[in-house]
Amino acid sequence: MNEAIRVESLVKRFGSLTAVDQVSFTVEQGEIFGILGPNGAGKTTTLEIIEGLQTPTGGTVTVLGLDILKHARQVKARIGVQLQSSAYFDYLSLKEILAL
Numbered sequence: 001m002n003e004a005i006r007v008e009s010l011v012k013r014f015g016s017l018t019a020v021d022q023v024s025f026t027v028e029q030g031e032i033f034g035i036l037g038p039n040g041a042g043k044t045t046t047l048e049i050i051e052g053l054q055t056p057t058g059g060t061v062t063v064l065g066l067d068i069l070k071h072a073r074q075v076k077a078r079i080g081v082q083l084q085s086s087a088y089f090d091y092l093s094l095k096e097i098l099a100l
Contacts, residue, residue: 004029004064005050011058012045019045022059051081 005027012020020042027033035043048054050061052072061068063075 002029002065003027003062004031005033006062007046007050007059008061009059010046010049010056010061012042012049012054013057020049020056024059051079052076 003026005025007026008024010020010023011018023042023046025033035046037043045054049056050063050068052068052075055069064078066075066078068075
């Protein structure tokens with residue numbers, strides 16, 4: 001299989017708070033993968049870095065073989081993200097939601 005996501009030694013700090021500390025994992029194409037942990041463990045921050053919404057303090061992330069920092073535009077063009085909740089879903093058709 002090919003790697004869809006590779007996270008290596010990922011670190012994210014907000015001032016003196018380390019939200020993500022040396023996280024590493026890979027997700028193969030077609031694999032179902034979950035990130036579990038208590039509130040404040042860095043799950044959302046890790047996903048936001050993978051999605052290109054936040055910049056890591058350290059480490060590397062590749063999505064579909066592309067470095068998220070060097071090729072942010074190409075990564076964003078090739079991935080889709082479904083947020084857990086949104087106020088807009090009540091106003092959109094299924095076709096519009098899928099187009100997002």
